[in-house]
Amino acid sequence: MAKQMGLMGLGCFIFMMVALQINGASATTYVVGDSLGWTVPPNTSFYTEWSSSKTFHIGDKVLFNWTGNHxxxxxxxxAEYENCVNPxxxxxxxxxxxxxENGSRFFICTVDDHCEAGQKVIITVGSPTNTSSTASPAPSPSSASSLSFGVIFTVLSSVVAYFFA
Ligand SMILES: [Cu+2]
Known part of the structure; x- marks a missing residue:
């Protein structure tokens, strides 16, 4: 009985560790522009440079934080992004x-000519759609999760099989 309880405990422990790993891997919140926040930037490439310095993954969030009229x-x-089309x-x-999901999202400020002045940003998850970057794509979180759940089921089945053997 003690051995069976121990195995069940091990199964639960592994389950919790894997669950924690899944949560930990998908919880980054990026503040757009970092300390500058969301405003008319000092130069028109500011937010493009900010965005390209980050690697966004499915499950991440981007936070637009500002004071004043934005x-x-x-x-x-x-095309709408480049032309600052107000939706x-x-x-x-x-x-x-x-x-x-994977892909690019286009955000702009529609106040006055802020967008034309560079207050706009493209957030791309997965392979960039508008650059010639040859960086290898990040592993898909969904396949990683499937793999983890596969491991859980394998471990739990082994435990159950042992328990009823
Ligand atoms: Cu603005």
Whole structure:
């Protein structure tokens, strides 16, 4: 009985460790612009450089934080982003965008000419769609999770099989 309890305990322990790892791997919140926040930047490439200095993964969040007269609007294409097309829908402050899938998302400020002055950012999860980067793609979190759950089921089945043997 003591041996069986020990094995069940081991199974639970492994389950908790794997669950913690899954949560820990998908919980980064990035503040757009870091200490500058979301404002008219000192130069038009500021947010492009900020974004390219980060590696975003599915499950991460980006936080737009600002004071004063700004907003966040999400446009649906690179063309709209480049032309600062106002989608007519803006979001209050602060704004947190959840990155739920691979691809690029385009955010701009629609106040006055802030977008033209560089207050816009592209957040890309997975392989960049608009650069020629040859960096190897990050492993997919979903396949990592599937693998982890596969391990859990294998371990638990072994424990159960042992228990009933
Ligand atoms: Cu603005």
């Amino acid at each position: 907003n966040v609007a999400e446009v649906s294409s690179l 007519g829908i803006v979001i209050g402050s602060p704004v947190t965008a959840n990155l739920l």
